[in-house]
Amino acid sequence: MDRLRVMETFVRVVETGSFSAAARDLRMGQPAVSKMIAALEERIGTRLLIRSTRRLTPSEAGQAFYEHALRAIAEANEADAAAHGAGAGIEGRLRVCAPVTFARLNLVPKLDAFLSAHPRLSLDLIMDDRMIDLIAESIDVGLRLGDLTDSALIARKLASAERLVVASATYLERKGTPKTPGDLLAHDAVVYEQRSGGQEWVFKRGTSETSVALRGRLFINAAEGVREAVVAGLGFAVVSRWMFGPELASGKVVSLLPEWNLPLMDLWAIYPSGKFATTKARAFVNWFEKIMASPADAL
Amino acid sequence: MDRLRVMETFVRVVETGSFSAAARDLRMGQPAVSKMIAALEERIGTRLLIRSTRRLTPSEAGQAFYEHALRAIAEANEADAAAHGAGAGIEGRLRVCAPVTFARLNLVPKLDAFLSAHPRLSLDLIMDDRMIDLIAESIDVGLRLGDLTDSALIARKLASAERLVVASATYLERKGTPKTPGDLLAHDAVVYEQRSGGQEWVFKRGTSETSVALRGRLFINAAEGVREAVVAGLGFAVVSRWMFGPELASGKVVSLLPEWNLPLMDLWAIYPSGKFATTKARAFVNWFEKIMASPADAL
């Protein structure tokens, strides 16, 4: 039994919420996943996943296992990468890609410290909201927000960001303020969307859940555009809090439905699959992880 | 390829300094170890161990891998144990065993904090220098010093302690002070020894090594006895610094050959093999690990 492989599988199952989806991601048969998890539970002696055909939730034990498993996997990958990169200095050119707005607000303002710390290093920052092919573009590290669709990558979770429903104060004056998720259907949505396809959001308040399919007339594939559209009062949008830090503070943009929680959006660092992370790439990720962990700079 | 298993094997090889010894410890054939390491190096793309028939040293990459591997293994074990123990509270009876002198000097004085933190817990402290059978005695955690002979255990390294050659000031007045490891042969050794068999110590100064087989007329199987023998001026002994904290400070006992280094002695926490660590056992180990990591209490 390959414990690390089992952990990777388990993690993927928890994150996708489905055996089948995890199996697809990991390019293996779904019975294999089933048996792996069963064997794992057998070995541990406890049920880790509460299965109901439609839903899959980690038990308390499963949650504990999940958290440690994440760290074990990360550490194991570090071991490979550290051994591979040992001896190589932090110098030359480091190519990093990141979503445009995220990089502008959360990364670029802090880069000075990193560059100062590594004087022999130069940085290519590729800002793009598309999912770039890391290997084709020979990129060393990518920062990605949200669920990872490409699971062949070696990923490391750096942070989780709160999601909000926001609209500008001027918009709310004109159209009124929605009080429940259902009210959103009567409003204009500005939808951030990479590939076409309806968006459905699950709002939670305490134990109750409401699912709302966003309908709107404006679809934008760049967060930067969504930001401006919201500020210009074109409608509400589901966004991360960090996108509107100053505007929320000044009241120019308002957080709606504050009692309803949306799923967190994760920030990941990903390395090109197959290859080992370079020393400089790991140095960058370690640095940025610290930034994200510090209360002042957290998302 | 079971990456975690490979890591465990690699770690054992580094710690024993031999493929054969590691294979014996892990109850597997020595060719299996050989092939595992070869495959690992193939995968990483770098030589991790510098082999010469008589000696085995990790390369820089190997050292980096070793350190991360230790943490990955620990985290993976934590994952299993956390999942297994989730839900169980820290209460009831916790049975801990530890070497007599170590427990007296480094553990007992600090226990108050632990017991206060867990009011519903009672502690059985079994102080004994022998290697107790954890399962037979139904012990939850053992603290052990030195190299682990029983590798079927799940172990976690908590600290490393410096080893010294010491003798009492009165003894040195009578017999003179040895200046080199070789001089020790002309002195009386008090040898700490569990099972009979000669002891050989490797002294290092810079890059040079000297090996000395201790000869003496007094062999004691309890550290407590060695301590008293040294204080009473019966001879010199090879011991850990923490055994003589106050005596070294007051000058009653003197550290000999201060420029020569002896191999460190590791402190391990071990859990009974086969079983999972209980929540309370892990709480104890986590607590004690913190103690050992704090500069004021370190060995």
Place this chain on the structure above:
DNA sequence: TGTAATTACGGGATACGTAAAGATG
């Protein structure tokens, strides 16, 4: 020349995928 690591080879267990059955909303 003896000890320890590597290579060679045969056997066995493990883990996968396809296909069918069972469960659930």
Place this chain on the structure above:
DNA sequence: CATCTTTACGTATCCCGTAATTACA
């Protein structure tokens, strides 16, 4: 009743252990 998980089964692969070979002090 459609979807997702579990069970069943045949196959292929990988990995281990024994034995022979090579390298090194």
